[in-house]
Amino acid sequence: MIANKIKNYEKVEVYNTEITDSLSENYSAIIESLGEDINREGLEKTPERVAKAMQFLTHGYGLDPLEILKSALFTEDHTQMIVVKDIEVYSMCEHHMLPFFGKAHVAYIPNGKIVGLSKIPRIVDAFARRMQVQERLTDQIKDCIQEALEPLGVAVVIEAQHMCMQMRGIQKQNSVTTTSSFTGAFENDKTRKEFISLVSNKLS
Numbered sequence: 001m002i003a004n005k006i007k008n009y010e011k012v013e014v015y016n017t018e019i020t021d022s023l024s025e026n027y028s029a030i031i032e033s034l035g036e037d038i039n040r041e042g043l044e045k046t047p048e049r050v051a052k053a054m055q056f057l058t059h060g061y062g063l064d065p066l067e068i069l070k071s072a073l074f075t076e077d078h079t080q081m082i083v084v085k086d087i088e089v090y091s092m093c094e095h096h097m098l099p100f101f102g103k104a105h106v107a108y109i110p111n112g113k114i115v116g117l118s119k120i121p122r123i124v125d126a127f128a129r130r131m132q133v134q135e136r137l138t139d140q141i142k143d144c145i146q147e148a149l150e151p152l153g154v155a156v157v158i159e160a161q162h163m164c165m166q167m168r169g170i171q172k173q174n175s176v177t178t179t180s181s182f183t184g185a186f187e188n189d190k191t192r193k194e195f196i197s198l199v200s201n202k203l204s
Contacts, residue, residue: 015052023051057092060129065140068123069148072116079152081191083107084120085199093164094131102160102176105199108145109152109185120145134160138179146183153184155195 027047032038038047085105093100104124127140142156157180166173185191 013052013056015055019055020048020051023054024048027051056129057090058130060126063126063129065123065126065144066148068126069115069119069144072119073113073149074115075112076110076114077112078110078114081107081109081195081198082114083195083198084117087121087124089124089128089137089158089160091128091130091132091134091137091160093162094133096164096168097131098163098167100132100134100160100162100164100177102158104141105155105157105159105195106141106145107155107186107195107198108149109191111150111152113149113151115145115149134158134162134177134179138181142181142183151184153182153186153191155183155186155192156181157196157199 024047027050028038031043031046036043038044083105084107085103087104087106088101089104090099090101092098106120106124123144124141127137127144138156138158142154145151145154145156157178159176159178161176165171165175182192186195
């Protein structure tokens, strides 16, 4: 357990001891297989640190995004587009276990129900903090909002950089991958263009 205290705020991180021990053993073997000395001062606690880091980076498996949304639904007559843009995304590519990161832009058109705005970034994080591919992540966010709110439409766009393309393989440093997924009203060209315009432009 790690506790960080700042005045009246306390953050506590709790890790499963058995999983941490198991992962630490495996990472020790990996580091040695790479030719390093696991007993070297700088590496002595690295297996444990990596074990805890990996549990944090994949903690989305322990979250239920649908329940997160359902915990903050409100009846409301608003029927215009609601957009939450520039949501930071950090995820782990399931093909090479290297990070990909960027921004998600999410919109929906209510149909009698709205959700607390903070819940949308929370479900983005819940799905992102897993072994992922960007295409699936985009669809999962869309499908979750559609199921929980039954809105008139949902739109999700993710722009991300992938370390598996930048650090290895083709090594293209400035490449950005964009994925999108739409339902309902956003399948209409006019509505979709309005959404793209809102997420592309800075409002004065």
